[in-house]
Amino acid sequence: MTTPIVINDNEFNFEDIFPNCMQDLRIYKKIKVSAYSSILKDPCKTIFTELGGVANKIWNFIKDCEELIVYLQYIDTIKNTLYKKPSCDYFNYMLQSTLKYYKISDQNTNNAYDKIINHTEKTVFNSVSNVCKSDFKEMDEHIYLTLEKLNVLYEWISKPGMNCSKSDECINVYRELSEICDRSNNDSLRTVLEKFENSYMTYLPYLQEILKLRASLKNARIVMLTFIIIPVTLLMITFFLYKYIYEIVHTLSVYSTWFILTTRCKKHKGNMEKKK
Numbered sequence: 001m002t003t004p005i006v007i008n009d010n011e012f013n014f015e016d017i018f019p020n021c022m023q024d025l026r027i028y029k030k031i032k033v034s035a036y037s038s039i040l041k042d043p044c045k046t047i048f049t050e051l052g053g054v055a056n057k058i059w060n061f062i063k064d065c066e067e068l069i070v071y072l073q074y075i076d077t078i079k080n081t082l083y084k085k086p087s088c089d090y091f092n093y094m095l096q097s098t099l100k101y102y103k104i105s106d107q108n109t110n111n112a113y114d115k116i117i118n119h120t121e122k123t124v125f126n127s128v129s130n131v132c133k134s135d136f137k138e139m140d141e142h143i144y145l146t147l148e149k150l151n152v153l154y155e156w157i158s159k160p161g162m163n164c165s166k167s168d169e170c171i172n173v174y175r176e177l178s179e180i181c182d183r184s185n186n187d188s189l190r191t192v193l194e195k196f197e198n199s200y201m202t203y204l205p206y207l208q209e210i211l212k213l214r215a216s217l218k219n220a221r222i223v224m225l226t227f228i229i230i231p232v233t234l235l236m237i238t239f240f241l242y243k244y245i246y247e248i249v250h251t252l253s254v255y256s257t258w259f260i261l262t263t264r265c266k267k268h269k270g271n272m273e274k275k276k
Contacts, residue, residue: 005142007184015188019154021090028074029067040066043119052105076128088132093147164200
């Protein structure tokens, strides 16, 4: 039985990755890969061999490896660090996707990235290949699988004349992502899906069901919180009122007792003086 995908990391930001980073990679590799292919061919061949790739897949791997390294060069040109982070996350995802697709023996992305850095140090890429290294770590499998589905979704709608609402394949991926979103605790994933819905699926009947479900879940949470907060608040108010009233009654009781005793003492003293 497949374990349901759940994203519990609310810090991971899906929002800036799609579709921006995917488009950046597509555009930049078209411009740059052919210019650097002769430089990157041997380093990529060595990386493939050291990671334990299957021999008959080496040439296709080299092409994807070249694109990844060129993408690192693009990331290095980004001046704003806030924009670099999602690009590095997308590089991480693409690197892991490449290792999986070619069934590389060593699936560790840290090892793969280290080899990219080491084998490009004598090329023009030596100063840019480590641009993502400071914040690079193995990607959580559930985050990777979610990125994989988002990538499929945006690859589909990037094709000329394609509309997700008219494709069963695209709708199924969208449904899976909606279910992941509802199970998870990640605001950025919700935002990405909402943007996708508004841009590409506004008239789809299934979308209306999803939106109603999300609204009802949100309302259910509000109602549940209300049922918890109101009784607790009333209980606290009752407790403090009881404590306050008890203190007043106790004070009045003590004062009344003191007043009665004082009055009796005065009367007794007055009677004694009359007898004298």
